[in-house]
Amino acid sequence: MSEFTLTLIKLAFLAVLWLFVIAAVGVIRADLFGSSRAVARAARRSRTPRRERQPRQPRQAAAPQPRMPRQLVITQGNQAGMTLDLSAGAPITIGRANDSTIVVSDDYASSRHARLYAQDGQWIVEDLGSTNGTYLGHTKVTHPQPVPLGVPIRIGQTVIELRP
Amino acid sequence: MTSPPDRLPEQVPVATQPRKGASLALLIFAMVMTLAAFAEVGLARDGRIPTGLFGYGGGLVVLAGAAYYVQARFAPYADPLLLPLATALNGLGLAMIYRLDLSTSRDVQDAIRDGKKVVTSGLASAGTQLQWTFVGILLFAVTVLLLKDSKILQRYMYTLGACAIILLLLPIVPGLGAEINGARVWIFIGPFSVQPGEFAKLLLVVFFAGYLVKKRQAMSLVGKKIGPLSLPRARDLGPIMVIWLFGLGILFVQKDLGTALLYFGLFVSMLYIATQRISWVLIGVGMLALGVLVATQLPFLGHVNQRLSIWQNPEPYFDGGCLLPDGKVVSVAPGTEPYIQAGNTIGSGLTACLKMGGDYADSAQLMKGMFALGEGGVLGKGLGQGEPWRTPLAFSDFIFDSMGEELGLTGLMAILLIYALIVQRGMKTAIAARDPFLKLFAGGVSFVLALQVFVIVGGVTRLIPLTGLTTPFLAQGGSSLMANWILIGVLVRMSHQARQPAPQSIQDEGMTQVVSLR
Numbered sequence: 001m002s003e004f005t006l007t008l009i010k011l012a013f014l015a016v017l018w019l020f021v022i023a024a025v026g027v028i029r030a031d032l033f034g035s036s037r038a039v040a041r042a043a044r045r046s047r048t049p050r051r052e053r054q055p056r057q058p059r060q061a062a063a064p065q066p067r068m069p070r071q072l073v074i075t076q077g078n079q080a081g082m083t084l085d086l087s088a089g090a091p092i093t094i095g096r097a098n099d100s101t102i103v104v105s106d107d108y109a110s111s112r113h114a115r116l117y118a119q120d121g122q123w124i125v126e127d128l129g130s131t132n133g134t135y136l137g138h139t140k141v142t143h144p145q146p147v148p149l150g151v152p153i154r155i156g157q158t159v160i161e162l163r164p
Numbered sequence: 165m166t167s168p169p170d171r172l173p174e175q176v177p178v179a180t181q182p183r184k185g186a187s188l189a190l191l192i193f194a195m196v197m198t199l200a201a202f203a204e205v206g207l208a209r210d211g212r213i214p215t216g217l218f219g220y221g222g223g224l225v226v227l228a229g230a231a232y233y234v235q236a237r238f239a240p241y242a243d244p245l246l247l248p249l250a251t252a253l254n255g256l257g258l259a260m261i262y263r264l265d266l267s268t269s270r271d272v273q274d275a276i277r278d279g280k281k282v283v284t285s286g287l288a289s290a291g292t293q294l295q296w297t298f299v300g301i302l303l304f305a306v307t308v309l310l311l312k313d314s315k316i317l318q319r320y321m322y323t324l325g326a327c328a329i330i331l332l333l334l335p336i337v338p339g340l341g342a343e344i345n346g347a348r349v350w351i352f353i354g355p356f357s358v359q360p361g362e363f364a365k366l367l368l369v370v371f372f373a374g375y376l377v378k379k380r381q382a383m384s385l386v387g388k389k390i391g392p393l394s395l396p397r398a399r400d401l402g403p404i405m406v407i408w409l410f411g412l413g414i415l416f417v418q419k420d421l422g423t424a425l426l427y428f429g430l431f432v433s434m435l436y437i438a439t440q441r442i443s444w445v446l447i448g449v450g451m452l453a454l455g456v457l458v459a460t461q462l463p464f465l466g467h468v469n470q471r472l473s474i475w476q477n478p479e480p481y482f483d484g485g486c487l488l489p490d491g492k493v494v495s496v497a498p499g500t501e502p503y504i505q506a507g508n509t510i511g512s513g514l515t516a517c518l519k520m521g522g523d524y525a526d527s528a529q530l531m532k533g534m535f536a537l538g539e540g541g542v543l544g545k546g547l548g549q550g551e552p553w554r555t556p557l558a559f560s561d562f563i564f565d566s567m568g569e570e571l572g573l574t575g576l577m578a579i580l581l582i583y584a585l586i587v588q589r590g591m592k593t594a595i596a597a598r599d600p601f602l603k604l605f606a607g608g609v610s611f612v613l614a615l616q617v618f619v620i621v622g623g624v625t626r627l628i629p630l631t632g633l634t635t636p637f638l639a640q641g642g643s644s645l646m647a648n649w650i651l652i653g654v655l656v657r658m659s660h661q662a663r664q665p666a667p668q669s670i671q672d673e674g675m676t677q678v679v680s681l682r
Contacts, residue, residue, distance in 0.1 A: 001211040010546030013204050014571065016197050017578040020252060023193055024245055024585050027186045031244075078600060088665075098315070098599065105600045107381065 069123055069149055069162035072116070077158030078105055086162070091117035094155055095128070108132050108156030114141070116153075122146045123162055125153055132156060184236045187244035191232055194248045195225050198255025201547055205263045208548030216262050216290065223294050224255055227301045234305040239660035243593060246659065249586045250637055250652045254297055254645070256579065257638035260566055262290035263548055264559045288559035288640060296642040300649035307653025314658050318601045321374030328367035331360035336417065349423075349632070361423065362634070362647035365430075365612055366654070372431055373604035375403070376438040380600075384439035395443055404444070407431040408451050415459055421471060422619040422631020428452060429615050430608060437594075437607045474527045475629040478534075481527035484513030488522040496524070529556045533565035533624050544572025560639045561632055564624050580621070583636075587614040590655050596662035606658050609651055 072084040072092065079102065084092065092101040095113040104113070110130040116123055126144040127134040134141040135154040152159045199221045206214025228251045235242055265288045311317075317324065334351045335341030341351050350357050376383075383400050411424040432448030460469050470487050483497035494517075496502045502516035517524035532555040539550060552558045552566035559566070568576050590610025597603045616633055623630035634644035 001207060006208055006546055006549065009204050009207060010544065010549070013200055013547065014543065014574050014578075016200055017571070017575055020190075020193050020197050021578050021581045021585070023190060024249060024582070027183070027190060027244055028585075028588075030186065031183070079598075081595065101598075103598050103600075105377070 068121060069147075069164055071163050073161050073163050074102065075152065075159050075161055077156070079103075079158065083163075086118075086123070089118045091115055093128075094158070094160070095130075102158075102160070104156060104158045106157045109158065113155050114153075116147065130155075182236075182240040183244035184240060187235070187242075187247060188232060190245065190248035191228055191251060194252035194255060195221075195228060197252060198224055198259060201256060201259035202262065204546065205259060205548040208546055220258055220262055220290050220294055221255075224251075224258060224297065227298055231301045231304055234308050235656055239308050239656050241660045241664040242656040243589050243659035243663070245585060245589050246652050246656050249582050249589075250649070253579070253582055253637035254300075256567070257563060257635075257640070258290060258293055258297065259547065260552075260563060260570070260638070261288050261293045261559050261640050263570075264288035264553055264566065265290045292642075293640050293645075296645045299642065300645040303646050304649040304653040304656075307650050308657050311654065311657045314602055314605060314654065314661065315599060317370045317605070318374045318377070321371050324367045325371030325375075328364040328371060331364040331367070332414075334360050349420075356642075359634070359641070359643035362643040363650075365426070365616075366609070366647060366651060368427065368430065369434070369605060369608040369612060372434045373601055373608055376434055376604055377601045379403070380438040383435070383444075384441055396441070396447075401447075404431065404435065404448065404451070408455065411452075412455050412459070415455070420631055421456070421629055422623060422633050424455075425452070425631075426612070426615055426619055426633065430612050433611045433615075434604055434608045437611075438604055470523050470525050471629045474525055474530065475626065478527035478531050478626070481525050482531055483528050484517075484524065484526050486513075486517035486520055486522040486524055488520060494520070494522070529562065530624070530626065530630055532556070533562045534626060536562075536565045536569035537625065540569040540572045542573045544568070544570050544575055546570060560634065560641055561620070562624055563639045564621050564635055567638070579638075580617075583614070583617045586610070586652075589659070593655055593659040593662055597658060598662065602658055602661070606655060606662075609654060613648070613651065 070086055072086055074080055074082045082102075084101070086092075093112065093115045094100055094102045094104060094109075095111050096104060096106075096109050097111040100112070109132070110128070112128045113130040114125060114127050114134040116125050118124075123146065124144045125134065125136055125141055125147050127141045136145055136147065137151050141153075147153065147162055149162055149164055152161050199217060202217040202221045203213055206212060206217065228247075231247055231251070235247055335349050337351075349359050349361050351360055352358075379400075383396060389395075407428055411428040414420055414424045414427070428448070428451075432445060435444045435448070436442070460472060473487055473493065474481050474485075477493075480493040480495050482495070484495070484503070486494045486496050486502075488494060494502065496506075496513035496516045498508075498513070502520070503512045506512040506516035506519065513526075514524045536550070536552055536555055536558075539545065544550070547570045550566075550569040552569045555562045555565060564576070564579075567579060571579075587610045590606055590613070594603045594606035594610065597606055613636060616636060619628065619631055620633040620635050622628040623633070634641050636644065636648045
């Protein structure tokens, strides 16, 4: 085997090694921003004529309404930085109990503290009889109340917000 | 706790889709890379595809396939990167060990025939490594299958912590443990030798996580504020003092700076993750510096001094050097005056040094490793074309230098990036986890891997004093492979738990919800 061939093989292997690393980073990237194929698929779907008619109607109808929040962000507390996707519309429970959607571990929260649920295109916050109460902005939540975008909800030391 | 909302990333996605396809594709890529490494070794040495490609490479392909099946079947939402990355490292290590395996390595046999000096202390054996890989992947599968909810471990935190301490103490027990290459980290059970410290590390993470979840409120909230720092109360310093003394104990009994650094660093980092207080890190670093300073000043800890001396200036120690009580280093290598006077046979250097009343040490291994790195340069010699077998323990402690000689800086950077990606995925799992115990557990497990890579890679590249820790996944050794595959299994299981969608309610009336947990 000639020296030249061996050098080529050597460089080829290093290239394979780096391609592997780049592929791994690519998977992370797809995880973060959605894979390019998925984005392309979504774009193609929106281009098909059958689908085109449908989104236009709700867009006109939805224009005067406030925008629906799409994610929930924890801005303070031990889970700060975590976000939840709200597009599924499943109710969210918050408390110290392990089966809560958001498990908070501070002494000022009750085990089943509060819950959020979607109703008629709005997210509603409801206090579940907690000891220290749930605050929407600066007011204590005494009955189920709609949550506007960007208004902090305080549960013990945890603060969450709905974002578009 | 104080991070302002505007610093939050735009979108932290909670991945709710299984990424089995991406995982399989990357795994196949890792396989191809391993097989390519075997092929390159064979082509460079014999000019043909080696027979080992089908045996060892094929064996690894089957094992990784089985691991993938277990992950896809029982933890479909698991992080797609962990298994392929670990497999890639394991495969690269296996290829390098195969290359160094004396029975298959023709250039070493040639060298022996030519009468060149060849180090034969300990033998590389690709067959053994493949067997241990099998056991390791088996343990990975068992971990993924059995550890349905990692939170169960929190219940047994004190038991597991006690187990960790017992494991760490086992090598000191006479009759069970023995000193190999100057480090007392092995125990012998029948024909097997086990490094219990590798497993103790995982158990300690469980214990620290459980403990800190309980105590972190007090540790993170109470305390005086001086300037930008908030200092903890004196009584909260208890645990860190205990771990510090424990680390000093390791330093005294095992003369091992790296292991002490590993456990102490692990505790300090987990304390930081739990409390988010920078003052803990400063206190930890200060205590570590104090500990090392004390260790170098104590007269009966000459070894630590000597380690530092070799680290700063290894040249006088090449093939044997003697640190005299007054701090001077005299070479007692073969051919020097003291060596010839002491009998001019193997071991004369040590005899001569003892006669002078100094501490004997040999830096040849470290320096040969450095030579290997230098020989490799930027692009390396190419697999199978260097001479990494010149370094003692080129297949275990110094496998990173062997990689450096044959893959060059370019290859080493890729390997370090693979480690970094594993750690990043682990930290990501910690962020995504919903439970504080799991957060700390995942964070600690990934940090301990990172710290171990730092200590050993820093050691063999002379960034920090050398310590005989294993290079995870690359180095030959059963304990290390088993422990690290368990670690990956734990992370896979936790990332599955963290990334799977929250249970959907079946019926939603009143305060009681019925959810499906399947």
